[in-house]
Amino acid sequence: MVEKTAKILSLFVILTVLTVKNADAAFNTDVVGRSAVTSFAALLEALPAVPGADEGVWVLAAPDGGARFAWRRDVSDARVWDVFIRFDARPFVKAGLDLSKLPDGVAFGDEIVLGSRLSPGPLSYEGEVTPLASFEQIVRLDRASVGYHAALDHYGVTVSEGSLFEWAKDMGTNDKDMVFVLNPKIFIDAGVDPAKVEGWAFAPVPVEDDRGRKFEADKFLKPFDLK
């Protein structure tokens, strides 16, 4: 019995080591986190980020200028949001949005900002503070905010409940390299007719909850093909 158990255990150890491919993977099982950083680097290469007007953030602007994704260089020093998306409110207003009915801190003039604080933690930049290095801080400090969206083969950063900034895992094979994803609830509650929002698609998207349960949810989508 002992010998047989040892044999089975050995077989499993070998199989497990082989399947996790290399030693690094064996010790760092966060394959999504690692891969998210790699693919975000590819996105930044295709669409470089720039320092925002507020010196503390990096900004990745959509090619049409209608929306931007921003993330803070030093999350421990965050005054408002550590990650956020900012986009033009006018298409929503035209579709019936009553800005006063949006939750506090969302409407800023003609723009809407959806963002969130990340878990503050010690910063550990090694070398230059680059957009990618700052993104790596997000992955390190608040890994839960970064996820993989299997339905679109995207990674995403949650900026507020149900709203995300997503980018393609592999830009070479995906026709949606970068997508702004909005939870339509606050907008519909504030009078928006989803079908009338120009520049944003309104469609059901397969998503999953925090227990991994899959379901479909309606979203506003603003996708971009950067190729």
Next chain:
Amino acid sequence: MKETVAIGGMTCAACAKRIEKAVGRLQGIASATVNFATEKLSVEYDEQQIVMEAIEKKIVDVGYNVLREVTKSGATIPIGGMTCAACAKRIEKAIGKVGGVLSVSVNVATEKATVSWDPRVAKLSAIRNAIEEAGYQALTPEKSGAVDEDRLRKEREIRTLKIKFVVAAIFGVPLLYLAMVPMDPIVQWLWWLPFPSILRPMNYPLNYALAEIVLVLPILVVGYRFYTVGFRAFFQGSPNMDSLIAIGTSAAVIYSFYSTWQITTGDFAAVDRMYFESAGVIIALILLGKTLEAISKGKTSEAIKKLMGLAPKTAIVIQDGKEIEIPIDEVEIGQVLLVRPGGKIPVDGVITEGHSAVDESMLTGESIPLDKKAGDRVYAATINKNGVIRFEATKVGSDTALAQIIKMVEDAQGSKAPIAQLADVVAGYFVPAVCVIAVVAAAAWYWGTLSVPFALTIFISILIIACPCALGLATPTAIMVGTGKGAEYGILFKGGEALETTHRIDTIVFDKTGTITEGKPEVTDVVTAQGTDRARLLRLTASAEKGSEHPLASAIVRRAEEEKLEFLGVENFQALTGLGIEATIEGSHIFIGNRKLMTEKGVSFGDLEGESDRLAEEGKTPMYAVVDGKLAGIVAVADVVKKSSAEAIRVLREMGISVAMITGDNVRTAAAIAGQVGIDRVLAEVLPQDKSNEVKKLQAEGRRVAMVGDGINDAPALVQADVGISIGSGTDVAMESADIVLMRSDLMDVPTAIQLSRSTIRNIRQNLFWAFAYNTAGIPVAAGLLHLFGGPLLNPILAAAAMSLSSVSVLSNALRLKRFRPQRS
């Protein structure tokens, strides 16, 4: 040479078939039959061509274990003369040198040696001698006992299975939870249970996969037997149930490892293609099924355990005028044993001293204790009710009547009924066929959907739901319970075939003498002539007949003794061959004899003419008593009908069975007896050698005939009949020739045997129906037939649950037979 070997590691009927095939192919094997329920191989072989070791080696080669059924005896022997620890060592050494001693431990403080030994090799007396020879006194053992290794082995097996199942469940439940929680909406009601965020399948797919691996690993370890046995059988070309489980779950595990590898390469969606939980939960459920199966299997052999438990563990032997209590295994033929009131008789023997009433109900079912005196036989396990008796052991160990009964029941339980052949044939082809169906169905679905996970689900589900264990258990378990139940009623079926054939019987032929009748002539009527006193007549005839050895004379003497009449002095006794006797009593000249004697002597019947005719009409034998030339009366003697005969025949007729009686007697006597018990078909004046021909004639009419008899002359007819039934008071030859032995002389056991056979066969049919239904209905569902038309797809886990349930339901149904009660109207 015929031997029975206990086998370990069998899981289904295909295993049994596989062993039968492997052993059967060896040179010198006449027959090899494996009973899956008892897990025993009965093998008949030519010792000149093959040895038992070669047969055992073959069993091991094909992947199973040969279990040695060692019966271990044990005793604690108080020792006198010990002074120090060195003495203990010395005694241990001395005992250890006795061949067959398995363990010995001597405690200096208590001055006792605890010894266990193989009773086939060592004897307690040899151990005690060794102690004495070492210079110490071996005192009378305080307590000794035999341990039934087979029972312990089965208990161990159940305990091991339980532990394995508990381990599998401990890891299987979280594994299932991990796999099921992300599935909406199946387990939405589990919302309140925590789910670690670092195991979210899409965010941490590798963590999720590794967690499943960690959880499935212990389950696969406890289920390793399925893989070692299953793959070996598969690669040797005889796949069995284990092969199906091994292939199905291995496919799930290997594919899940592949999915894990894909996750590491960046295909995170592969997390949706993990089947570790299927493999783990399937193993857990099958272990649960096996545990329940082992427990239920144990219950099917309870009857035999009861029989075994009847024998006492010790006996009191008279040695040098002293009473010494020794283990039952130590009793030898010729030893004189003592049994006190209330004690069990340990072995078979003949009473040498004392008299008592002995309760033999455990052997014969006869509830009234029998009076036994010096010269009478006593049997092991019967109970001495009220007197102290000493008897000489004549049969010990496996030769006692109890041991023979146990062997007969065990042989019957181990034998196969013809109906089992069907299940065996199906089981033999079933597993390979299922493998083919699984591959074809999976390939077809892959071709149709291009989805490996979907095809894999189909593949695993088919393999798991089609495990034919229920099929293998359907017949033997019912036969075990049926034959065991028969033994409880004193009905010994000699094999599964007898049990099965009995239910088809439509005609029963009863032998008359000793079967329908008591087989012992008795005085039925005492008719007196005018002026003669009844007691005087009986006293005279009995006194005169006392000198005769004729059975009819014995009946008259017995009646006089029963009526406590005093015998008179007899002078000038003379037997008149073929006619009767003559004698002189108290000066009176007496003739007693048949009608022919009366005619010869010119005696007139007078008023008794009518009575004489009536008695003859009733099948009785009138004996005329003539005192001093005048007819004093008639003493009629007849073989009386047993109390239960008429009732048994009525019940049989109500069951739709034709009843006939066969006898060598004249038509008149036969018709009289038949009339009393309600038989309308009488085969009279049949010579002993022609009885079997009469049975043959009935068979030629298309009837299925059972013959019930007790005598040597019935043996050919018992063999000729489709089912031969010998009754308890019968001869050894009749019992040897019969298929069913009724331990009592009560004819009501005949309808009981037929009812039990009918119930057993009905139970087997139900079992086979369920076993086939599970598989035949389960396979198309597992193959996705319903899914093809928009219906559900069978989850492999549900397939495992259904498969385990099929075995448990078949066993539960077989156990229902334990509630069998004979119907009397």
